[in-house]
Amino acid sequence: MEERAVKRVLLTGATGYIGSHTWVALKAAGFEVVGLDDFSNSSPQVLGRLAELMGETPVFVQGDVNDGAALDALFAAHAIDAVVHFAAFKAVGESTAQPLKYYANNIGGLVTVHQAMARAGVKHFVFSSSATVYGEPQFLPYTEAHPLAAMNVYGRTKLMGEQILRDAEAADPALKVAYLRYFNPVGAHESGRIGEDPRGVPNNLMPYVTQVAVGRRERLGVFGGDYDTHDGTGVRDYLHVMDLAEGHVAAVSYLLREQQSLTVNLGTGQGISVLDLVKAFERASGRPIPYDIAPRRPGDLPAFWADATLARERLGWQASRSLDQMCADSWRWQQANPQGFEG
Numbered sequence: 001m002e003e004r005a006v007k008r009v010l011l012t013g014a015t016g017y018i019g020s021h022t023w024v025a026l027k028a029a030g031f032e033v034v035g036l037d038d039f040s041n042s043s044p045q046v047l048g049r050l051a052e053l054m055g056e057t058p059v060f061v062q063g064d065v066n067d068g069a070a071l072d073a074l075f076a077a078h079a080i081d082a083v084v085h086f087a088a089f090k091a092v093g094e095s096t097a098q099p100l101k102y103y104a105n106n107i108g109g110l111v112t113v114h115q116a117m118a119r120a121g122v123k124h125f126v127f128s129s130s131a132t133v134y135g136e137p138q139f140l141p142y143t144e145a146h147p148l149a150a151m152n153v154y155g156r157t158k159l160m161g162e163q164i165l166r167d168a169e170a171a172d173p174a175l176k177v178a179y180l181r182y183f184n185p186v187g188a189h190e191s192g193r194i195g196e197d198p199r200g201v202p203n204n205l206m207p208y209v210t211q212v213a214v215g216r217r218e219r220l221g222v223f224g225g226d227y228d229t230h231d232g233t234g235v236r237d238y239l240h241v242m243d244l245a246e247g248h249v250a251a252v253s254y255l256l257r258e259q260q261s262l263t264v265n266l267g268t269g270q271g272i273s274v275l276d277l278v279k280a281f282e283r284a285s286g287r288p289i290p291y292d293i294a295p296r297r298p299g300d301l302p303a304f305w306a307d308a309t310l311a312r313e314r315l316g317w318q319a320s321r322s323l324d325q326m327c328a329d330s331w332r333w334q335q336a337n338p339q340g341f342e343g
Contacts, residue, residue: 008032008079009252010122012065012113013086015042017196018128018244020050021189022084025245027054031252034078035060036071041089041199043341049193065109071116082124082252085113088157091203092132092299095153106157107164114168124255126178126248127165130158131237131265131304133181141237141271141307144181144263151299162263169261176261178251183237183267183306185244186277187326188333195333196241197340205274206238206281206326210334213285222274225293227302233274233293235303237267240321240329250315267306268319277323284327 009026013019014035020042026033035047035058050058059078063070065087074080088106089095095102110127117125132155134146150159165177186206188195202208211217225232247266254262278289312318321329337343 004079004081006030006032007081007252007256008034010034010036010074010078010080010083011086012036012083012109013042013088014060015039015044015046016086017042018185018241019086020046020194021241021245022086022248023050023058024053024189024194025242025249026252029249029253031249033059034074034080036063036065036074037087038062038064043197045341046194049341053189053191053193066105066112068112068116071113072119075116075120075122080120080122082126082255083113083117083122084126084128084248084252085110086128087113088128090154092152092154093203095157099153102153102157106154107160110161110164114165118172123172123174124176124252125165126180126251126255127161129162129179129181130155131181131183131267131306133159133162134304136301137304140303141269141305142265143307144265144310176255176259178255178261179263180247180251181263181265182244182247183239183265185241186238187240187242187321187329189242190329190332192329192332192336195330195337197337205277206330209278209281209289210330212289213281213287213331214334214338216338218290220278220289220291221294222291223294223300224296227296229273229303231273231275234300235271235273235305237270237305238272238277238323238326239267239319240326243268243319243321247311247315247317250317254315262314264311264314265306265308266311266317266319267308269306269308271303271305272323277327280323281327281331284324285331
């Protein structure tokens with residue numbers, strides 16, 4: 001592969017929530033980007049918003065990560081230096097109800113992408129993993145050395161994905177992988193032009209809160225008010241999506257520069273309860289968020305958060321945006337797009 005000054009990154013799942021923000025961050029850092037998505041969980045409207053934010057038409061291919069021929073054509077048309085793989089389904093509840101859908105896409109798609117990379121001679125891969133691979137906390141905060149034991153189908157697809165990639169690395173020492181275990185991404189681009197736009201009823205807390213604030217939903221259901229936490233509600237490590245996006249930029253740069261694999265947590269290192277987030281959002285929006293305490297959901301953990309020291313030491317990355325900024329940016333996005341991208 002010829003050596004080019006400007007490196008080109010393939011993003012799979014490129015028009016999704018994290019993919020679209022990472023696209024903007026990669027361009028800002030001087031990378032070229034080719035996006036791939038089948039719009040199964042995102043909107044084509046994202047491409048127009050990206051064009052506005054970047055000042056150029058995005059290079060985009062509509063296609064499925066399970067389509068090996070389409071991937072071969074993409075790699076043949078574009079000299080790719082690294083792949084960042086976001087194309088996975090991620091709803092825990094749906095993964096339990098439709099496990100085969102999750103294994104087919106999250107595992108099948110990962111394998112198909114890697115087979116196409118191998119045929120094209122591409123050796124740098126950033127894997128979108130998850131804190132769900134740690135399972136029940138044996139100690140907190142989670143470090144990368146915490147035992148691995150996923151508790152649901154979605155988490156198992158991420159854990160299996162990591163194992164598949166480690167086996168692939170063992171078979172091909174030239175392959176270098178960044179395993180990024182993220183915690184709870186929230187927020188939106190500060191422009192308010194792109195943000196989280198879930199289909200149907202949101203699975204995550206922040207879009208539910210924003211939809212209550214904007215009047216799309218009447219009340220927030222808080223699952224569990226009797227956990228052993230400071231206010232009885234679940235505690236998570238909420239991370240601004242642009243901090244997360246910049247973590248991916250740092251990981252791509254690291255792989256290309258150091259030619260070494262690594263595994264790191266991406267989080268703030270701070271635990272924030274559901275009600276902490278609700279109060280912060282009320283401050284940001286100036287609107288009340290009425291809520292009801294509902295029964296705990298099976299499989300939900302009382303509390304977890306990251307130790308992100310290793311990401312700072314190895315990648316030179318750390319989260320910099322506050323909870324208030326996460327809420328302000330989410331509110332700006334939701335106010336400007338009350339019905340999401342299709343509104």
